[in-house]
Amino acid sequence: MKPLLRLNKYLYKYKHYLLLGILFTVISNIFVIIPAQLVRVAIDYVVDSFTFYKLFSDLAYAEEVRAVYIQHILFFGVLILLMALLRGLFLFLIRQTIIIMSRLIEFDMKNEIYAHYQALPLSFYRRSSTGDLMARITEDVSRVRMYLGPAIMYGINLLVLFPLVIGYMLSVNVPLTLYSLLPLPILSISIYFVNNMINERSEKIQRSLSGLSTFVQEAFSGIRVLKAFVREEDSSASFRQASEDYKDKSIRLTVVQALFYPLILALIGISTIITVYVGGIQVIEGTIGYGVIAEFILYVNMLTWPVTSLGWVTSIIQRAAASQERINEFLDEKNDIVSEEALDVQIKGEVRFANVDFIYPDSGVQALKGVSFHLSPGQSLAIIGTTGSGKSTIANLLMRLYDVSGGEIQIDGRPIRAYAPDSLRRQIGFVPQDVFLFSDSIANNIAFGADSLSQEAIEQAARDADVYDNIIQFPKGFETRLGERGITLSGGQKQRVSIARAIAKEPAILLLDDCLSAVDTKTENAILEALKRIMKARTSIIISHRVSSAKLADHVIVLDEGRIVEQGGHEQLMEAKGVYATLYEKQTQGNEALSEES
Structure with a gap:
């Protein structure tokens, strides 16, 4: 139950729903007990009255006596019907309080989890799968809601009904009470184990269905590849195999579910037989009346569902605790990207990297080693390098999706940690590679x-x-x-x-992270021409593996394995005949060759 203690704040928030639910449960159970007592009184009245009526059956006014008896019986019937209607009304009110409370808490929980997800850093998403995140905000929250709704509702009903009914049964007849309740603990334990089997097999079916859905989604998404490689038959065979697995698991679940209601009915029947047998002996001995047997049979039936639900509720609580523990794991995740001064000011666009080192926290790979450069407001920088050289890491650090491992980044002469992350990101126009x-x-x-x-x-x-x-x-x-x-x-x-x-x-800063990789040379040139005018008014950083993009920039740096190996203007680097010039010549020759072939 310890993980579920986190939910107490929600129960306190909606305490008026919970308190009203408890009140309505007490009242509804009172209207359950009263009809059983009325049935006992009515049956005893009928038996006694019939014996008394036989004495007057041959007299002239026998019909009048019979009419009076029938009126009294009808009166009992109306009272019992009224009690049933009142109980139905309060059962409705119980669901309108406790179940609605669970839905409101479910709404709050999903919003809290989603807001927390939004606040977590990029490193969290690199080590967490999307499917797992989705499961915790849907499947796990739904299981917790079952605890907050049905489990609490039936649990409260059990705690209220048991003392009322058993207390009254003991006050009427102690031996008959003990005998009639004998099968109920066995029923509760049996239901507990059957429910666990059902839950276990249901989870296996859910996983099988999830795998089946994923398989179908991938097949439809990649239908072009399937047809191109003529793998339709293999795909169908794999689908049949997955479907067979789902079918077998579903049948095994159905077999267990088939035991559920026969088990309940069998134990209820045994309890009823014991009640009639022991009660019948006491009637013969003259210690109780006929109505007590009927009353006790009604009490046994009243207690059957609460006792049955005890195993079910226990199973729900166990699953909810496991789910809440998974939810708590994510809610306990902290965002290490925090602002030191929470500055929310308009930035001009001056950017300075001072001897920046960066090691990815999840993989331990060092992406940048001693990178330094400076951009004045309105200047443009091209960062050129091969795949894995650390180009995109600079973009991630400038957006403050990560914090540097060493060195410092400054914006407008202030440390980047001084700015509120939201304020900083709103003023950067970012075009990601993906x-x-x-x-x-x-x-x-x-x-x-x-x-x-x-x-x-x-x-x-x-x-x-x-x-x-x-x-x-x-x-x-x-x-x-x-x-x-x-x-x-x-x-x-x-x-x-x-x-x-x-x-x-x-934006004050325009950050283009290899955003022209999927366009042809003609389109690239058209976009670059358009970007010339856009880049004049703002600080711009173009990250690319194509040296053609570097022509737009005032300054160029060339990265290799996280280090700056060359920097300067386009013409200056071409004259140096180093790495940049070599890349430029290879890419230019490749484009010319493609043009000749086309």
């Missing part, structure tokens, strides 16, 4: 980084990124909805929309 577009309209994707943006500004950003002509060719233009991850667009179009999104919010 483009991600949302399943929304093109206009909303472009306007994503700004709080509010006019249609004219959206269209101008699209023109600057050289994607406007492509967009207006779609039937719905800027209102065209993109598929998952922007699948509606080509690779080059997605990158240009991503560039438009970055420049639409008029």
